[in-house]
Amino acid sequence: MHDSLAGWRSEFPIVETCTYLVSHSLGAMPRAAVQNVQAYADTWLTRGVRAWSEGWWELGHTVGDILAPVIGAPAGSVSMHQNATVAQGIVGSCFSYDGPRRRIVLTDLEFPSNIYLFQGFRRYGAEVVTVPSDDGIRTNLQRLLDAIDERTILVPLSLVLFRSSYIQDARAVIRKAHSVGAHVVLDIYQAAGVIPVDVQELQVDFAVGGSVKWLCGGPGAGYLYVRPDLARRLEPAWVGWAAHAEPFTFETNLRYAAAPERFQSGTPNVPALYSARAGYEIVAEIGVDAIRAKSLALTRRMMDHATAAGFRLNTPSDDRERAGAVIVDVPDPGAVAAELIRRNVMVDFRPGAGVRMAPHFYNTEAEVDHACATLEAIVTAR
Ligand SMILES: Cc1ncc(COP(=O)(O)O)c(C=O)c1O
Numbered sequence: 001m002h003d004s005l006a007g008w009r010s011e012f013p014i015v016e017t018c019t020y021l022v023s024h025s026l027g028a029m030p031r032a033a034v035q036n037v038q039a040y041a042d043t044w045l046t047r048g049v050r051a052w053s054e055g056w057w058e059l060g061h062t063v064g065d066i067l068a069p070v071i072g073a074p075a076g077s078v079s080m081h082q083n084a085t086v087a088q089g090i091v092g093s094c095f096s097y098d099g100p101r102r103r104i105v106l107t108d109l110e111f112p113s114n115i116y117l118f119q120g121f122r123r124y125g126a127e128v129v130t131v132p133s134d135d136g137i138r139t140n141l142q143r144l145l146d147a148i149d150e151r152t153i154l155v156p157l158s159l160v161l162f163r164s165s166y167i168q169d170a171r172a173v174i175r176k177a178h179s180v181g182a183h184v185v186l187d188i189y190q191a192a193g194v195i196p197v198d199v200q201e202l203q204v205d206f207a208v209g210g211s212v213k214w215l216c217g218g219p220g221a222g223y224l225y226v227r228p229d230l231a232r233r234l235e236p237a238w239v240g241w242a243a244h245a246e247p248f249t250f251e252t253n254l255r256y257a258a259a260p261e262r263f264q265s266g267t268p269n270v271p272a273l274y275s276a277r278a279g280y281e282i283v284a285e286i287g288v289d290a291i292r293a294k295s296l297a298l299t300r301r302m303m304d305h306a307t308a309a310g311f312r313l314n315t316p317s318d319d320r321e322r323a324g325a326v327i328v329d330v331p332d333p334g335a336v337a338a339e340l341i342r343r344n345v346m347v348d349f350r351p352g353a354g355v356r357m358a359p360h361f362y363n364t365e366a367e368v369d370h371a372c373a374t375l376e377a378i379v380t381a382r
Contacts, residue, residue, distance in 0.1 A: 001365060005286060005294055009362045012216075019367045019374075022346040023360035024165075024190065024325040027216035032278035040274035059273040060242070060264050064223060067280045070215070070288065071188060071207060072198030073225045079260035080223055080276075082269055084189050085113040087208040087224035088156065090263055091185050092118060093238035095153055097125035101181070103151045107131045107139045109161050114187060118156055126153075136352070137164040137314055138321075145176045152182035159197065160190035160323040163353050165315045167195065167323050174204055183230075189213065193283045194324035194360070195292055199225050206230075214291075214324060214360065216279030220272025224263055231259035240265035291361045295324050298359035298368050302326045305372035311379075314353050325358040330379050339378045345371045 211217025
């Protein structure tokens with residue numbers, strides 16, 4: 001395979017020290033992020049309190065604008081938060097759950113945070129409807145669509161399921177939700193940076209995610225996109241002084257800022273926002289289409305190896321349904337993953353699913369081959 005992205009490898013030092021196939025969990029740190037973290041420290045050290053008026057205070061907005069093109073969002077529509085869970089909590093706080101429209105509909109394949117968080121809204125009157133999957137890999141789409149009706153207020157939906165890497169039919173869910181007056185909160189964490197995402201084209205109401213994985217932005221930089229026409233109307237109850245139109249007046253009556261500031265809480269997570277931007281810039285420069293093309297070729301190669309070795313895959317084999325990770329079903333995946341790591345092949349596992357491996361744009365075919373051969377050797381020996 002001719003690899004037009006091979007040149008990016010040298011920007012990610014860790015890939016020269018191990019076989020790094022765990023970008024679905026923690027993307028490799030870009031060299032440029034080291035400089036950004038240093039710039040943060042230098043600014044704090046030398047500018048002190050002046051840093052707030054020299055860019056720190058606006059970071060939630062300005063860093064959101066760097067990320068926005070990667071997910072098809074317009075400038076000024078993305079705010080930055082500590083993590084994706086916080087971002088979803090803020091969305092949930094924009095609604096009331098005491099009227100006839102009080103249902104939150106989600107599937108049992110959602111990331112646990114999403115389930116825990118929205119179940120918490122039961123104490124405010126929400127009714128949570130959980131739609132079961134048939135196979136633990138895919139959502140039963142028709143069952144999900146049937147569960148969304150005039151009683152539904154929110155549909156939290158992962159574009160890519162963390163457990164199986166399955167790409168959900170967000171378009172169909174959004175269409176159904178909108179036809180009955182419900183809103184969709186799309187969790188794009190396992191999608192952004194590895195499969196094309198265009199929140200405007202999808203016409204989704206909200207999108208949330210974080211930067212730890214495919215965006216190579218490190219922890220502490222969750223994000224929230226709100227559809228601009230909605231953003232003008234919504235008033236989150238989970239709110240802090242950074243959401244005030246004039247925070248430095250310290251008024252006790254809340255006057256909401258325009259978007260995206262009105263979705264902010266308190267002081268921005270400055271060091272995380274410094275470190276996150278390098279990954280966004282690199283992903284934007286490469287372009288997600290090119291990343292997706294390479295990812296598909298490498299995951300296909302990985303799957304061919306695994307099936308040839310007799311393993312079952314808990315990942316859709318159809319390229320149109322599969323995002324960036326491959327889940328190989330092996331007995332005792334926790335122990336197998338630990339042995340892979342001991343042999344310097346970075347992977348992880350999910351109970352009941354298997355060993356998760358994911359090539360990203362900085363990986364090579366040789367690494368995929370090495371990881372698969374090592375996996376096979378470990379399982380055979382056991
Ligand atoms: C799909 C998905 N949503 C949400 C999360 C959790 O996000 P956070 O820790 O930023 O709240 C994860 C983390 O792995 C995830 O994979």
